[in-house]
Amino acid sequence: MAPRSTLQMGPIRAPELEGGVGWLNVPGPLSLAGLRGKVVLLDFWTYCCINCMHVIPDLKALEAKYPNELVVIGVHSAKFTNEKDTSSIRQAIARYDIQHPVVNDANFAIWNAYAVRAWPTLVLISPDGYVANRYSGEGHREELDRDIAALIAEAKRKGTLKPSSLEIALELSKETDKPLRFPGKVHADAANQRLFIADSNHHRIVMTGFDGTVLDTIGSGAPGTRNGPFDFAEFRYPQGMALDGDFLYVADTGNHLIRRVNLKSKAVETVAGTGKNERSSQMGPGLTIGLSSPWDLVIHGRTMFIAMAGAHQIWQYNLDTGMVGWYAGTGAEGRRDGTLDTALFAQPSGLATDGKRLYVADSEISAIRAIDLADGNVTTLAGGDLFDFGDANGKGENARFQHPLAVAVADRKLYVADTYNHKLRTIDLRTRFVSNLIGSGKPGLQNDIPAFFHEPSGLAYAGGKLFVADTNNHVVRVVEFEPTRVSTFPTDKLNAPTPVKRKADALPNEEQIGVPAQRLTPGSGEIVVDIQLPPGFKYAPSAEQRYFVSVEAGTEGFSVPAKSLDVTSDKLRFPVKIPYTVTPDGMGAFDVVVSVTYCKEGNEGFCSVATYRFHVPFIGRAKGGSKNLILQKRIPTPAPPTP
Template sequence: MKRLWLVCCITLLGFVLPMLPVALPAAAFSPMPDSPSLSRPTLQMGPVRAPELEGGMAWFNVPGPLSLAQLRGKVVLLDFWTYCCINCLHVIPDLKALEAKYPNELVVIGVHSGKFKTEKETNSIQQAVVRYDIRHPVVNDANFAIWNAYAVRAWPTLVLISPDGYVASRYAGEGHREELDRDIAALIAEARKKGTLKLDPVEITPRPFQETDSPLRFPGKVYADAASQRLFIADTNHHRIVVAGFDGKVLDTIGSGAPGTRNGPYNFAEFQYPQGMALDGDFLYVADTGNHLLRRVNLKTRMVETVAGTGKNERSRQTGPGTSVGLSSPWDLAIHQRTLFIAMAGAHQIWQYNLDTGVVGPYAGTGAEGRQDGTLETAVFAQPSGLSTDGKRLYVADSEISAVRAIDLATGQVTTLAGGDLFDFGDTNGKGENARFQHPLGVAAAERKLYVADTYNHKLRTIDLRTRFVSNLIGSGMPGLQNDLPALFHEPGGLSYAAGKLFVADTNNHVIRLVEFEPTRVSTFAIDKLTAPTPIKLKDDALPNEEQIGVPTQRLTPGAGEIVVDIQLPPGFKYAPTAEQRYFVSIEAGTEGLTIPAKAMAVTSSKLRFPVSIPYTVTANGMGAFDVVVSVTFCKEGNEGFCSVATYRFHVPFIGRPKGSTKRPVLLKSIPPPTP
């Protein structure tokens, strides 16, 4: 505990020390652990000239190195990050939003100051830049030259530089989008007033994903079910789940391939960077990491639904009904009896979801980041990213401390099986705490052994559960794709053991590997006729001022029914008496069992008034989706020259439900549009 206390104190000291205009010696301060969102005022700096961006080993997404001198006239935002850090990954969506809002005024530069040895390698950073779809310039600050020049003390840290080259402010931790937006806008306004703002574009040349036609893209996790001989693959960067037989035959794909949160049939539903999975009968649970959601797939009805999370990254500590509680980057899942355990990487905790009641909440860990054994209430984890259970203990790949932890399911005691601490990592065999890993992401318990995906060492390791002795299983420690022993992996992220075989999500090789024993041999798992998805995108034929409205999956009673569309006008407004009001219905490709009369598919009339009823018939096995697009023109009462147009697109996924249930209309209702 003394060491953890010191780390936290030094980290906080880094938040308040004034910016130094010269580089500090590397030995003066060590990099500190990544920091959660902090509620504090923006740290305003004095008139300090921003140090130049010198000492980087390589640049990405630009033709050559950038300098602040050549960026004079632009607002520059430096993002100090390392790709293992979950809090750093949470900042990426904020950066993308700011870049989209200020495309000509703002230049974001990622300063990658790697924590782990593997993270200092240029090729590893390039893989991460592609994996997380980072389009702005990134520099490999492997030797912490830029980090020290800016006196950074924690991942992530953001430094805002004014168009005239001075440090304007800096922010530690995640969750500062609103502050950044406010401060960037102020700097732009000031520079525009001075006449010093430059709007000429900076040449960006992001490297395309080379394996464009790869059937899998950065698969993160894999789940093998021996009983059904099925393999479930988190095809993470294709935003879908692939289901294959142990013979390699594709049985299904779940998800359209487009990132998003839509529920509904397989070909319509969306995920965003899904990771771990767990099977409960006919239900497959998915850690929808990028959406901060827990999803449930009904393998019989072929439907996807959300059962926990709000869709926002929230470090909640409450327990409650699933969709009322915020989650933070759920990364892996494991089931014991009627409890689904969740490796909540973003909260540095283990959570639990009751499969019968749907209640979700924390199970183990204080929420602080570090290593501390003890009770469920006092234990401390660091970005747990892999789970497995043998029915007696829950095993945790605790990635940021490069350790493997165990939770006794009877007593609730948390212990460290093997590995180090926040800055104790490496590649060493041995017993318990004498062994060293490098950012392990996956574990699989089987036959008194625990298999470990030692991710940044590009290896598979084993822990003898009786002696706690760690041994090498497969891998030379070098990245690559080779089946001949010693086999080569490239950042393997997920493991699953079934039918005497070990299935491996070999993430950066974009494949699944198969390990068989007696004798040990490695092969690349061949998936027959699997292709990269062609995502179904949200409608790109949007009308002016169109608002797209998602509708929960509708369960329609077979037979005749009606769709009721009700458009609410603002108080004091009426439909324009001579303008044409209109709606049209389009049925999505692949939809089955739904019929709408041709004369009801599209109506345009100056006499059309809402609500309107649209008839349909549906079969018992019908499923798919349809859109209803409505456009209305309305005017202020007493002033028909003061008019506006509002357009709504309702997207409605549906499935047929059994006969005998109460038949209800499908109600599509808008809120009043803004007053013109």
């Protein structure tokens, strides 16, 4: 049975796309008349809006599914003054990897013609030029898919469909080969003189010394969710970070996850989130609770606070128990002071703490908020409300910011990255008075005073210096005081990543587990693969379980019997023993890949698949070697299905 369409067909002719002040990603302006015979989807957005960001993956999926029948046009109707500039939109297009046409609707001409009232709004137009449906907010992928399919089928029946590809001229940034690409956040480790940089659009974390010496890079550079060794693990647009001993926690924003980096074993694992953009009111084990665009992290005691931008809330993660959940904010978007459970936030994107208060860069209301960690009282330190923004010094609510994304605290002073004003500001925590620190207020890259920044969005204070992620300049800047001067952090020995290619035999959603280099005793031995099901689960009845061994090219002196190379059976149960032989001088690496299908006891409708790749480098050595290699993994309890 065909899926039911939600189309609301009517006699409303779609207004022409007139009044834009610039077109991007195409050679010239587009018209609905010129697109007759195609399905057109208008996406009314503004690039500051987290809900608009959440729509982008849906649009990409639909464009991929209907490449010749569907044309998506982004209508950028800006909220903030800075967003009205075509060059600013060009930077956002590159940052979000938008590859469809975008019109700068700076004067709201197209917005008003379509009677739009909120971001994001999507308008679907039929091949014969009529408004077929409109959708408010995010989360409409399936509905859109059904409606687009119905319009295409109807146009085919009428013979009016004109499938063809659209000429695109991408506005891709020319900074792709720079060492950093749209760095989002920075974290300074004063004790060890280390700086961690979220190299957001290279999908990795860069670790350097305070002098710029590159110590390590974390992540292959490919967007994804893989766990494992540094050069294999993947992130997607990572942002804020927090350090707890040898563990670096990362807000993996684009994946809606919290990742933990073990700086000693050099491995990455996921500790919170399901990988889906979800809002939950529950507190629970990290891997069972859905997150929504976590943007920044800060640790106080054994609690890590999370700026949950997509949920308009502050969350908490217990570093000892791994429990994650709500801390402050109702989830409605706005500004309201009060208790933790009545306060309103609007896309909180930056966090800092002095141990007494938690400071929040509440970006969509262009305000700086504070939460008393003793009594939970939420107050506004400075700034306005949803549409109260600008560039003005003054005390408390008389001051104005424009979409601030970061805060840092030191010496009774709060530093603010006033992102869309392209400058740094300070708030005296005793008087709440806001002052300019540095920056001309215009976008640019200049160290001489007056310095120029371009949408700075990350701050970290250490050793009397302020480290700044100067996002649209693709660099980190350093501000020193007495006298105040600005320099560009050296990254000349850092290279843009060359992502590790996914292995040809990779299974869907596999997680890599990096095994330390092994000394194997020459001769015969056994690999014991022990996959432990979560409590209350069993192997899925009649489902095939599988493991296979993959030996890396160039490996010498290692072999596994042919019958043990690849085993698939509904009778297979773990642990399993895989025989091998290795020569005295054998060396190289091999993978053992395991896929397990399992169900909840008493509920065979609640089943999951877990796939792991154990990557084992080895050398054949008689001294200190072992004949048995144990590869063990306990599968975490999966999140229950959404009703």
